[in-house]
Amino acid sequence: MNQNPALDYLSASRLKSFLSCRLKFYYEKVLKLPAPSSPNLQIGKAVHAGLEALHKAQWEGQPHDTDTVLKAYEDAYTSLEAEDPVDYGNKDRESCLETGKRTLRAFLESDLVNDPRPIRGVEVTLRREDDELPIPLLGVVDLVRENTAIDFKTVGATPDLKEEAWSHELQMICYFLLLADATGELPAPAELVYLVKTKTPKVIRHQLPTIDLIQMERFRRLVDVYVDANQRQEYYPSPGMHCRWCEFRSRCRAWGQKSNAA
Numbered sequence: 073m074n075q076n077p078a079l080d081y082l083s084a085s086r087l088k089s090f091l092s093c094r095l096k097f098y099y100e101k102v103l104k105l106p107a108p109s110s111p112n113l114q115i116g117k118a119v120h121a122g123l124e125a126l127h128k129a130q131w132e133g134q135p136h137d138t139d140t141v142l143k144a145y146e147d148a149y150t151s152l153e154a155e156d157p158v159d160y161g162n163k164d165r166e167s168c169l170e171t172g173k174r175t176l177r178a179f180l181e182s183d184l185v186n187d188p189r190p191i192r193g194v195e196v197t198l199r200r201e202d203d204e205l206p207i208p209l210l211g212v213v214d215l216v217r218e219n220t221a222i223d224f225k226t227v228g229a230t231p232d233l234k235e236e237a238w239s240h241e242l243q244m245i246c247y248f249l250l251l252a253d254a255t256g257e258l259p260a261p262a263e264l265v266y267l268v269k270t271k272t273p274k275v276i277r278h279q280l281p282t283i284d285l286i287q288m289e290r291f292r293r294l295v296d297v298y299v300d301a302n303q304r305q306e307y308y309p310s311p312g313m314h315c316r317w318c319e320f321r322s323r324c325r326a327w328g329q330k331s332n333a334a
């Protein structure tokens with residue numbers, strides 16, 4: 073049995089965290105140290121819960137009017153806060169709650185709510201375990217319509233779609249591999265739907281390009297690096313812009329002392 077929980081399975085978020093800073097990955101995914109939720113994360117999770125309620129109701133032919141979806145959002149907001157306290161800093165709880173509501177309402181008023189493609193899964197947990205990868209691959213897909221994986225992202229500003237496609241490449245490859253394995257079909261290119269939390273919220277649908285062989289080969293090599301580094305327990309800090317949002321800065325500062333060394 074593996075001693076290192078990072079080797080139990082691979083996921084897009086594990087891989088992304090590992091690549092951005094191995095020490096943060098170690099604190100987050102290996103030691104599983106608790107970190108306070110940020111207001112943006114809290115809004116994003118609760119909006120996701122509202123979307124999940126909407127799509128489940130559509131799938132099951134249940135009522136899914138605006139009030140029902142907003143109630144699911146508010147309930148999720150409250151229970152998420154109880155499970156995982158939010159550090160609001162200088163932000164106000166009520167205005168955060170309202171931002172999510174406004175954003176969700178924009179989605180409910182968009183054409184995407186009447187997407188005619190049949191729903192095949194909502195918040196689907198998929199696991200792939202075969203000779204293609206050295207450890208199992210795990211992922212939760214927000215929504216599957218026909219053979220397309222759809223992921224919802226709540227963002228603070230209008231995204232640059234080319235940049236976003238580049239930065240979410242790993243996640244899209246994981247979805248491609250998971251969906252192909254689960255359905256036995258060649259998946260359609262994945263879609264990202266951005267819910268932009270501006271004063272007048274926007275909803276932007278972005279269909280990503282098909283995954284090519286070069287991307288697939290890059291992915292396999294990264295997986296090998298991930299497995300090898302975790303077997304060797306090679307964790308170290310990678311200071312950069314991302315440190316601004318890191319919850320482990322004080323712990324990181326002490327890294328290198330015997331009791332804190334990875």
Ligand code: SF4
Nearest residue numbers: 093309310315318324
């Ligand atoms: S502060 Fe920066 S270098 Fe340190 S763990 Fe966090 S992300 Fe990594």
